[in-house]
Amino acid sequence: xxxxxxxxxxxxxxxxxxxxxxxxxxxxxxxxxxxxxxxxxxxxxxxxxxxxxxxxxxxxxxxxxxxxxxxxxxxxxxxxxxxxxxxxxxxxxxxxxxxxxxxxxxxxxxxxx
Amino acid sequence: xxxxxxxxxxxxxxxxxxxxxxxxxxxxxxxxxxxxxxxxxxxxxxxxxxxxxxxxxxxxxxxxxxxxxxxxxxxxxxxxxxxxxxxxxxxxxxxxxxxxxxxxxxxxxxxxxxxxxxxxxxxxxxxxxxxxxxxxxxxxxxxxxxxxxxxxxxxxxxxxxxxxxxxxxxxxxxxxxxxxxxxxxxxxxxxxxxxxxxxxxxxxxxxxxxxxxxxxxxxxxxxxxxxxxxxxxxxxxxxxxxxxxxxxxxxxxxxxxxxxxxxxxxxxxxxxxxxxxxxxxxxxxxxxxxxxxxxxxxxxxxxxxxxxxxxxxxxxxxxxxxxxxxxxxxxxxxxxxxxx
Numbered sequence: 001x002x003x004x005x006x007x008x009x010x011x012x013x014x015x016x017x018x019x020x021x022x023x024x025x026x027x028x029x030x031x032x033x034x035x036x037x038x039x040x041x042x043x044x045x046x047x048x049x050x051x052x053x054x055x056x057x058x059x060x061x062x063x064x065x066x067x068x069x070x071x072x073x074x075x076x077x078x079x080x081x082x083x084x085x086x087x088x089x090x091x092x093x094x095x096x097x098x099x100x101x102x103x104x105x106x107x108x109x110x111x112x113x
Numbered sequence: 114x115x116x117x118x119x120x121x122x123x124x125x126x127x128x129x130x131x132x133x134x135x136x137x138x139x140x141x142x143x144x145x146x147x148x149x150x151x152x153x154x155x156x157x158x159x160x161x162x163x164x165x166x167x168x169x170x171x172x173x174x175x176x177x178x179x180x181x182x183x184x185x186x187x188x189x190x191x192x193x194x195x196x197x198x199x200x201x202x203x204x205x206x207x208x209x210x211x212x213x214x215x216x217x218x219x220x221x222x223x224x225x226x227x228x229x230x231x232x233x234x235x236x237x238x239x240x241x242x243x244x245x246x247x248x249x250x251x252x253x254x255x256x257x258x259x260x261x262x263x264x265x266x267x268x269x270x271x272x273x274x275x276x277x278x279x280x281x282x283x284x285x286x287x288x289x290x291x292x293x294x295x296x297x298x299x300x301x302x303x304x305x306x307x308x309x310x311x312x313x314x315x316x317x318x319x320x321x322x323x324x325x326x327x328x329x330x331x332x333x334x335x336x337x338x339x340x341x342x343x344x345x346x347x348x349x350x351x352x353x354x355x356x357x358x359x360x361x362x363x364x365x366x367x368x369x370x371x372x373x374x375x376x377x378x379x380x381x382x383x384x385x386x387x388x389x390x391x392x393x394x395x396x397x398x399x400x401x402x403x404x405x406x407x408x409x410x411x412x413x414x415x416x417x418x419x420x421x422x423x424x425x426x427x428x429x430x431x432x433x434x435x436x437x438x439x440x441x442x443x444x445x446x447x448x449x450x451x452x453x
Contacts, residue, residue, distance in 0.1 A: 063166035
């Protein structure tokens with residue numbers, strides 16, 4: 001299931017660290033909402049919580065970066081960009097090939113009839 | 114096995130040096146991904162699903178060379194993305210040749226003929242085009258989700274061979290592959306004159322469009338046993354015979370995830386070429402701060418349970434060759450007899 005469009009609510013059941021893990025795994029841009037009220041749109045490619053001050057790394061929407069943000073600076077992350085891993089290119093290919101096979105078989109069946 | 118003697122010697126000397134200096138973990142092949150952009154969208158590939166601004170980015174030649182020097186591996190594999198779409202591929206290869214690195218430029222070959230005609234590359238014993246071929250025409254075009262790519266690749270292979278380049282093929286096999294058709298494919302590639310072939314089962318990338326056709330471990334053993342039992346003498350494989358025996362279920366190996374470290378626009382990928390669990394800022398950081406005990410089959414990590422991919426296990430096979438008399442003897446025997 002894609003997280004595209006999800007607006008998480010950080011509460012007792014869902015921590016910011018969990019949302020960051022999901023955002024790290026997400027293959028689309030997200031909107032990072034900072035504690036100071038500034039929103040940043042970008043692609044989060046790394047996160048490290050095994051350090052005294054956990055952080056994320058991202059490229060912004062224009063491809064500039066990498067930039068670093070500490071967990072302590074982040075309020076929430078919204079999954080606003082298209083999920084590029086949720087594409088259906090392969091399914092579309094399979095369906096097209098099946099259709100072609102069907103069309104090739106159809107004249108042959110008509111001939112034999 | 115069909116690796117040239119000079120390359121075999123370079124790898125042997127490198128591995129022996131690591132052993133003699135007591136290096137327990139050492140890289141064998143650097144997987145250098147200068148970009149993620151590709152001109153195909155293959156069903157089994159989980160490497161190219163990124164937003165546009167990421168796909169537009171690529172490493173500079175300086176960044177690539179810094180990674181090569183940091184890593185020190187004798188072999189540099191350049192996958193991607195499609196490396197022939199990297200605007201600096203000519204200068205990068207030239208620099209790597211100067212550094213006497215053995216290069217496997219992994220390409221779908223759609224652009225290869227054009228690049229050869231433009232004179233982007235010069236033949237060298239250090240440079241091999243490793244052309245992605247997932248089987249005969251029907252199977253390959255289906256795997257890459259586009260008609261006509263097999264024919265383009267064959268034409269490019271012929272052109273590269275005519276111009277004196279080393280050419281190998283790399284083949285990923287998925288559930289449903291026909292052993293007989295794969296054997297026919299080997300014959301076709303040998304007839305074309307490729308130096309050697311590389312094989313691997315596909316890895317079940319969570320981000321790949323096709324999630325249905327990845328092989329589980331026992332199926333991998335069955336498939337590769339059927340394909341490789343009674344191999345023809347004329348077939349040449351550009352990889353360790355012990356790794357092929359592992360695929361056939363004749364050997365039980367543990368993964369060597371640090372054997373093929375990966376560097377790309379995000380940094381040094383943890384822990385391996387297939388899993389993306391984070392990035393290290395330096396090679397040293399990757400090697401020292403990755404929790405290697407969390408990966409490989411014995412770790413219990415479910416992402417590793419069915420993986421038998423070359424980037425994790427070929428290094429194990431090579432290590433066995435140089436790490437035990439039995440491994441050395443078996444490698445020599447398989448190389449001389451052609452039997453697996």
